[in-house]
Amino acid sequence: MRFLFLISVFLFIFAKGHSQNIKILEPSTNLPIAGAAIYNASKSKSTMSDIDGVANLSQFTSDEVLFIEHLLYISSSYVAADIANKTIYLRPNIEGLDEVVVSASKFQQSKRDIPQKIININAKSIAFSNPQTSADLLENSGNVFIQKSQMGGGSPMIRGLSTNRLLMTVDGVRMNNAIFRGGNLQNVISIDPFTVQNTEVTLGAGSVVYGSDAIGGVMSFYTQTPQLSYSDSLYFKGHVVGRYTTANKEKTGHLDFNLGIKKWAFLTSLSYTDFDDLRMGSHGPTDYIRPEYVQTSDGVDKVVPNPDPLIQIPTGYDQINFLQKIRYEPKEDWSFDLGLYYTTTSEYSRYDRLIRYKKDTLRSAEWNYGPQRWFMGNLQVTKLSSNSNLYDKIQSTVAYQNFQESRMDRDFNNTKRNIREEAVDALSFNLDLEKQLGKRMEFFYGLEYIYNQVLSTGMQEDIQTGISVPTVSRYPNGSDWQSMAAYTSLKFKPNPKFVLQTGIRYNHVMIHADFKENNDYLKLPFTTTKINTGAFTGTAGVNWNPNQTLNMRLNVSSAFRAPNIDDIGKVFDSEPGAVVVPNDDLKPEYAYGLEYGVKLNFENVFILDMATYYTHLDNTLVRRDFELNGASEIIYDGEMSTVQAIQNAAESRIYGFEVGMQVNFTKALKLKSHYNIIGGEEEGNDGEKKPLRHAAPQFGATHLIWQNNKFHIDGFVKYNAELSYNQLAPSEQNKDYIYALDANSNPYSPSWYTLNLRTQYEFSDALSLTASLENITDQRYRPYSSGIAAPGRNLIVAIKYTL
The missing domain is CATH 2.170.130.10 (TonB-dependent receptor, plug domain)
Known part of the structure; x- marks a missing residue:
């Protein structure tokens, strides 16, 4: 079998070497340009460069003028005899x-x-x-x-x-x-x-x-698309990658390979990653260090000192990713794509729950997520040209997904381990179509159907006796969520400088949840709940390019989020001493947005891109205190807990400004920078205004980049502004265990910065080395709302070999 494979590869290479081929590359990187169209003046003959940038010219006569086009590069023309069996370079259109x-x-x-x-x-x-x-x-x-x-x-x-x-x-x-x-x-x-x-x-x-x-x-x-050979010869390409990282001793191996023939192509990819416990930086708030942790031996919990308080124990885990794709092109404008995706992690700890204290002792002996598994099978059929009166392009997608996750937690010196497992089966169907209505107008429309079923169980296990008994599950077992929708969108381009895009969608959502199993524990005032609701959303925007220097865009939109099973039926401990219970009285939340952007391009030397936006979120679904059967507290997992529920209890206003800059000093040297400013507030039904939980602090980065044919270097700074105690949402103010403490012993998120350097060198077309040194000054920091400190000084080395 191996001998036949080698013979096939040899014949393929031999055939390529004795035909009239050209190779099309990028001048600055020597990377191949795939998908470049090559055609004669009458457009009666044409071909296209493959994934290696190679195109066969045997169909053209030696004196024909050939035109080479690619949307991302400046078009060019050549006499066929002048470029046969040669390499040519297309100059990028930077914009x-x-x-x-x-x-x-x-x-x-x-x-x-x-x-x-x-x-x-x-x-x-x-x-x-x-x-x-x-x-x-x-x-x-x-x-x-x-x-x-x-x-x-x-x-x-x-x-x-x-x-x-x-x-x-x-x-x-x-x-x-x-x-x-x-x-x-x-x-x-x-x-x-x-x-x-x-x-x-x-x-x-x-x-x-x-x-x-x-x-x-x-x-x-x-994800990557399998590459066909478009000939009777075999096309083969593969990559092997190995990577090591010092901050968490990451060891990663990756292999992928592509087999292509005239009408069929197969792509296989496999990755395995093993992470050890993560080391934080040396310089920063002492509130983040890990002085001790819980160790369990023979069923007995003990708090033991951490020999290196900068190591966050336990944080390590491993992960496997697998992808198999098959592509079939019976005709030039038809394609059938099948994708099979599978990912699984090992069991891993939820670190932020393991650093909580109850009085002077760590609260939890264990708090783990079980393996997170995801499988998807996806079949997509695409036709890119048609004489139908209904469409020019059509794409149909049907998919099945299975999600699995679980949670296992146990308090310190408690023999009862709570285990909750969830699975979701998801089916979806999409039909998307495009129709050209004259030279200036394109019409897009489509249909969608989605069905989700949720399976959820709860169990309490005695770690000493091994006996397990049922307990309340996280979600109502057997509940389902359905969505049906139709949409249309119109693009009107009266001239090359002005574009109008507008669209509308109707979505109908249905939910059914049965709480019979959980009612044995919660005594809810209802046994089932149903949601049957619809929503119209729309968008309208313009893009104006009066000249090569100025681009302006304006967009108004509406959006929505329908309640899901997590909103109406979840039972979980949201924070120490609180439990979220189901609520059968929920409505969709609606968002109304406005965005305005300006881009200035001065001769592709200095480029400035700015945008500002505003979003109003109405009927915001938020977690608030609640009463269950008239009680504001109930016993949950053996602890008296405040009752909370997801409710339409607020409206939110969000606004922000984004700016990006690029300066191209030379073809090889450039400066890039971007910065984000986000603000807003959440106003409850009682009129009280509070900071938004998910509004990040101001953040950005500045990069100085130099690149030639083989060497690429990027020195950059990442920076993040402070959020004071008063700028934190109330839910974050209660999480003092994940934040630093200010002079008044109140939690806050400090500002931080890191200095970083990335490099890449290509020894040949087959071998490259990428090395990065991140957080050079070994800063100790936690990004806002994070429960784990970021990596300290971190060396990343990766070697890639192309087969």
Whole structure:
């Protein structure tokens, strides 16, 4: 088998070497340019460069003039004989390097036509930044703030909103499910950064295309596409990556390979990561150090001193990511894509719960998340050209997902371990269509159906006897959540300088939850609850480019979030001495937003991009004190606890300003900087105004970058402003165990900065080395609302070999 494989590869290379090929590269990086179109003057003959930037010219005569085009590069023309069997370079259009976006309409559009701000992160940037997880990938965008309660996590915040008010998609499939919560989420770490080809972060509402939850933004992850050979020869390519990180002794191995023939292609990817406990920095607040921890031996809990208080014990875990994709293209404009995704973590500790004290003793002996597992099967059928009166392009997507998570906690010197397990089965169907209505107008429309079923169990185990008994589950077992929607969107471009985009969506959501099992423990005044509600959302925006220097965009939008199973049926200890109980009287929350942006480009030497925004969130779903059967306190897990519930008890106002700058001193040397200012307040039904919980402090970064053909270096500073005690939301003021203490012994989030250096060197087309030294001055800091301190001085070394 191995012999046949080697023979196939040899024949493929031999065939390539004896045909009229050209190789198309980027001049500054020598990276191949895939998808460059090559055609003759009459456009009767054409071809396209493959993933290695190679295109075959055998169909053209030697004297034909060939035109080479790519949306991200300046077009050029050559005589075929002059470029046969040679390498050519396309000069980048700096303004258009990340010009094509998909997330705005499910089909490719020019970024300059979109009135919303969309951040692109491509595979090259991901490989250079070397993120440990996809949460770190998002943080590197500069516009997403990441909160972490433990090392196995990462909860994005965008423009003052987070968790279930932000939407995540993978290859166009909605990842948000019926138990996405208002508290911090870890689901983004299930996405393997090694498989991500491109990430698009839409800042602001995206409900017209994506429905419920897309209030603050949409994070769209697009994984690699299997590459066909488009010939009778075999196309093979693979990568092997090894990485080591000092702050948590990360050991990562990754392998992927692509097999392509004329109409079929197969892509396989496997990653394994092992993290040890995380070391924090040496210089910073002493409130963050870990002086002691609980150790259990023979069923006996003991508090033992930490030999190195900078090591956060326990925080280590490991993770496996697997991806299998198959692509079939029976015709040039038809494609069938099947994707199978699987991720699992080991059991890992929720670190912020393990550093809480009860009087003078650590409160918990253990507080662990069980393995977080995610599986998705996704089949997508796309036709990119049609003579139908109904559409020019059509895409149909059907997907099944299974999510599994669990929680295990036990108080210090208590033999009772509480175990709660959850699973969600999610089915979805999307139909998206595009129709050109004349030369100036494009029409997008589609349908969506989603069904989620939640399975949830509760168990209490005696660690000494091994006997387990049922207890209250986190969610009503067997509950379901359904969503049906239709949307339309119109793009009108009367001339190259002006674009109008507008759209409308109707979404209908139905929920059914049965509390019969949990009523044995909670004695709720109801046994079932149903929600049957609909919502219209709309958007309208303009993009104006009067000249090469100025771009202006204005966008108004509405968005919504329907209650889910987490909102109406959750039972959990939200904080020490408090328990959240179900509430069957909830309505959707609605957001109304306005965004205005200006971009100035002075000869591609100095570029300034600014945006300001305002969002009003009505009927805000928030956690507030509640009464259950007239009682404000109940016994939960053996402790008298204040009763709370999710309620439509507030309205929120969020505003902010973002600015980005780029100075291109030369082709090789550039300066990049960005800064984010976020503010707002939450006003309760009683008229009391409070700071927003998920409004991050002011944050930003400045990068000085130098790059030539083989060497890439980036020296940068990351910085974060302070949030004083009075600027913290009340729920954060109660979490003194995760914050530093000010002069009055009140919790606050200090300002911080880090100095960092990243480098990458390409020894050859096959071998590259990436090395980063982060937090050079070894600062000790915790990003706002995080329960774990960030890494101290951290050396990251990765070697990549292309097969």
